[in-house]
Amino acid sequence: MSALNKMMGYLGLVDTDEQAQVEGTPVRATDRPARDVSRMSRDRAGVTVVGSTVAVAQSTQPEVNYHIITLQPRSYSEARKMGEHYREGNPVIINLDDMEESERKRLVDFASGLVFGLHGRIERVSHKVFLLSPANVNVSSEDKTAAAQASFFNQS
Structure with missing residues (x-):
């Protein structure tokens, strides 16, 4: 050759x-010619399976009561607790009144990343109060107002 x-x-x-x-x-003699795969797929394209049924999946969302977690962190080290509650699928309200400005910014940045990573939403309820709601939770404006008042007056 x-x-x-x-x-x-x-x-x-x-x-x-x-x-x-x-x-x-x-x-x-052991060498076999390669099969034409495109011809085989064309031959099967005209085949119809008789008696097959197609199951349609229907989503039934049960009504779930979520526990709204209210946190009033005093330092950035409490961010982990907030993240764990949110990751479990619970809405979290954080009141940042007792934090220093620099730590408050860090915690809001952490919360923003957490919400972005889990496809949720973060909303400012009042000046230093934020609501983190997971993707599967819808919060009405009435609920936000009630949550802000509950976290503001709860000084425990």
């Missing part, structure tokens, strides 16, 4: 099995 024929075979321009037979080299 010449170098030109080898190169043409490598590039797929010439079938190497045909070259082997032409040159007199016998092809082994």
Whole structure:
């Protein structure tokens, strides 16, 4: 086999099995020609399965009562507790009145990242009170007002 024929075979321009037979080299009996997969898929395209049924999945969302968690962190180290409650799917209200300005910014940044990562929402309820609601929870404006008043007057 010449170098030109080898190169043409490598590039797929010439079938190497045909070259082997032409040159007199016998092809082994264990070598099988490749099946044409595209022909097989075309043949199956016209096949219809009789008696098959298609199940339709219907989403039934049970009414779930969520526990709204109210936190009044005093330092950034309490961010983990807030994250754990939120990750469990509970709405979290954080009152940042007792925090220093620098730690308050860090906690709001953490909460924003947490909400973004879990596809939820963060909303300012009042000046230093935020509501973190998971993606599967809808909060009406009445609920936000009630939550803000509850967290503001709860000084425990």
